[in-house]
Amino acid sequence: MGTNSTPxxxxxxxxxxxxxxxxxxxxxxxIAGDGQVTLGDIVIKHGARKVRKIRDGxxxxxxxxxxxxxxNLFEKFEAKLDEHSGNLTRAAVALAKDWRTDRVLRxxxxxxxxxxxxxxxxxxxxxxxxxxxxxxxxxxSGGAYAKAAATALLRHxxxxxxxxxxxxxxxxxxxxxxxxxxxxxxSLEH
Numbered sequence: 001m002g003t004n005s006t007p008x009x010x011x012x013x014x015x016x017x018x019x020x021x022x023x024x025x026x027x028x029x030x031i032a033g034d035g036q037v038t039l040g041d042i043v044i045k046h047g048a049r050k051v052r053k054i055r056d057g058x059x060x061x062x063x064x065x066x067x068x069x070x071x072n073l074f075e076k077f078e079a080k081l082d083e084h085s086g087n088l089t090r091a092a093v094a095l096a097k098d099w100r101t102d103r104v105l106r107x108x109x110x111x112x113x114x115x116x117x118x119x120x121x122x123x124x125x126x127x128x129x130x131x132x133x134x135x136x137x138x139x140x141s142g143g144a145y146a147k148a149a150a151t152a153l154l155r156h157x158x159x160x161x162x163x164x165x166x167x168x169x170x171x172x173x174x175x176x177x178x179x180x181x182x183x184x185x186x187s188l189e190h
Contacts, residue, residue, distance in 0.1 A: 004169030010137050017143060017176070018033065018036070018037075018050055018063070018064040018065065018140035018142075018178070018179075019033065019034045019035045019064070019138070019139075019140040019141060019145075019146050019169065019172045019173075019176060019179040020032070020050060020051065020062035020063065020064050020113050020138065020139050020140050020143065020146075021136070021137070021138040021143070021146035021147065021150055021165050021169055021172070022060070022062065022113045022136070022137045022138070022165070023116055023135055023150050023154060023161045023162075023164045023165040023168070023188070024067075024115070024120055024135030024136075025135055025154060025159075025160065025161040026141060027117070027187045027189070027190035028160060028161040028162070028187065028188065029060065029115045029117070029120065029135075029161055029187065029188050030060075030160075030161040030164075030165045030185055030186070030187040030188075031051050031060040031113060031115060031165065031185070031186055031187075032051060032165040032166060032168075032169045032180045032183050032184065032185040032186075033049075033050035033051040033062045033063075033183065033184050034049070034050070034060075034169060034172075034173060034176060034180050034181070034182060034183055035047040035048045035049070035182030035183070035184065036048070036179060036180035036182070037067065038178055039064075041092045042046055045070075045141065046104075046180060047182045048108075049069070049184050049187070050062055050063050050064070050070070050073075050184065051098070051184045051186050052186065053170045053186050054081075055081060055086060055123055056077060057187070057188075058086070058116060058117070059081070059086075059088060059114060059115070059116050060113075060114065060115045060116075060187075060188060061074065061077065061112060061113070061114050061115075062112065062113045062139075063110055063111070063112055064110060064111045064112075064140030065108075065109045065110025065111055065140075066109045066110055066140040069108040069109050069110040070110045070112075070145050071103065072105075072108060073099070073110055073112060074097070075091075076095055076098070076105070077092075077095050077112065077114070077123075078098075078150040080092075080095045080098075082095045085099050087168065088114060088115075088116045088118075088121065089118060089119065089121065089129075092114060092121045092123050092129045093129050095123060095130060096123050096124070096125075096127050096129045097127065099123075099124075099125045099127070100117035100125060100126060100127035105125070106125060108125055109125070109130055110125070111123065111124050111125075111136060111140070112124075112139075113137050113138075113139055113170075115137075115188070115189070117188055117190060119131055120132060120135070120137050121137075121140060122137050125127075133164070134151060134154065135140075135154060135161075136150045136151050136154060136167075138150065140178075140179075141176055141178035141179060142172035142173070142175065142176030142178060143172075144181035145152050145171060145172040145175045145176055146168045146169055146171065146172035146179075146181075147166035147168075149167065149172065150164055150165060150167075150168035153167055153168060161187065162185060163184065163189050165185060166183065166185060168181050
């Protein structure tokens, strides 16, 4: 007769808990990711590694989104780099195209930032490959906070890229409940 008060389980679980920020200054580029992984409103892990160097340390990559989806995309991106002789832009465009059109890949819930010595790109499942105007890119739950902080620091300080990305991530962690201060930072310095 009455309303069923039993909680309903949903087939998809919303996973949050990532902030990735990339800063390019002069010939240097640094990318940082926090370590927090949440499942709903529970912290599952504090020290996840969401930022890596690949291709013998020549490319930086950071992921936001579902962990399994991010790992799948990581492998697909490495394969695209192999197909396109390490060309970051061509590999990113090829991945974005497959991600948007493939019926299995288009269900993946993640975003990526990739960077080499020349460019920084944000790749999404909507087919986007975006190169930011200034040397700052950020994704994830605290991405807007990290991007704002990094942009201000880039414009108004003499700090190196690695220091700027670290300070910006700290600001994001102070503001976003899905971002912690267990950072992984990788850099390319020339």
